[in-house]
Amino acid sequence: MQIQFKATKRVEQGTGASRRLRRAGQIPGIIYGSGDVETIALDHNELYHLLRKEAFHASILSVDVDGAKQAVLLRDTQWHPFRQQILHLDFQRVDASQKIHLKVPLHFANGEASPAVKLGGCMISHTITEVDVQCLPGNLPEFIEVDLANLQAGESIHVSQLPLPAGVELVAHGEGDPVVATAVTVKGAVAEEGAEGAAA
Numbered sequence: 726m727q728i729q730f731k732a733t734k735r736v737e738q739g740t741g742a743s744r745r746l747r748r749a750g751q752i753p754g755i756i757y758g759s760g761d762v763e764t765i766a767l768d769h770n771e772l773y774h775l776l777r778k779e780a781f782h783a784s785i786l787s788v789d790v791d792g793a794k795q796a797v798l799l800r801d802t803q804w805h806p807f808r809q810q811i812l813h814l815d816f817q818r819v820d821a822s823q824k825i826h827l828k829v830p831l832h833f834a835n836g837e838a839s840p841a842v843k844l845g846g847c848m849i850s851h852t853i854t855e856v857d858v859q860c861l862p863g864n865l866p867e868f869i870e871v872d873l874a875n876l877q878a879g880e881s882i883h884v885s886q887l888p889l890p891a892g893v894e895l896v897a898h899g900e901g902d903p904v905v906a907t908a909v910t911v912k913g914a915v916a917e918e919g920a921e922g923a924a925a
Contacts (some may be wrong), residue, residue, distance in 0.1 A: 845878030
C-alpha cells in the first residue's frame with residue numbers, strides 16, 4: 726500500500742516565512758530531483774504521525790501538491806533540538822526507470838524458536854538493523870526478513886546470507902561481510918553448564 730499525503734506550493738521564502746508557516750501548524754519542505762525544485766508546505770500533525778511509521782522512511786511515497794501527484798522518497802528530516810517539532814522536510818522525485826539507493830529495515834523472525842535460544846541458552850544480538858540497497862523503484866522492498874529459525878549457539882548471520890527480493894542489490898561499504906545477527910551465550914547459562922559438569 727502506497728503512503729499518500731498532501732502539500733501545497735509555497736510562494737514566500739526565507740526564515741520569517743518559514744516561522745510563520747510553523748506557527749500556523751505547517752512545515753516548510755522541498756521536492757528536488759528531475760525537473761524544477763519545488764518549495765512546499767505540509768501539515769505538521771499529518772507528517773508527524775507518518776514519520777513514526779517505519780514504512781514512511783523506506784517506501785516510495787505519493788505527495789499530492791495542489792492536485793498533482795508525484796512519486797518521491799524522503800531524504801532528510803530536520804527536528805527542533807528539544808521539542809517534538811519537525812522543522813523541515815526534503816523529498817526527492819523518483820523516476821521509475823532509474824535505480825534508487827536507500828536504507829531498508831531488517832525484520833528479525835523466529836528468534837525464540839532458534840536452537841541457539843531454545844537449547845543453547847543464548848541471546849540473539851542484532852548487530853545491524855538496516856542495510857543499503859539499490860534497485861528500481863518498483864522493486865523496493867519495505868523491509869528484508871532475517872529468519873533466525875536455524876541459528877545455532879555461537880553462529881552468526883552475515884549480510885551476504887540475506888534473502889534479497891528479485892532486482893534488489895546490496896550496496897557494500899568497505900571490505901568484509903558484516904554480521905547482521907549473532908547468537909551470544911548468556912553468562913548465567915555458561916555458569917550453569919559448568920556447575921552441572923562439576924556435579925557429574
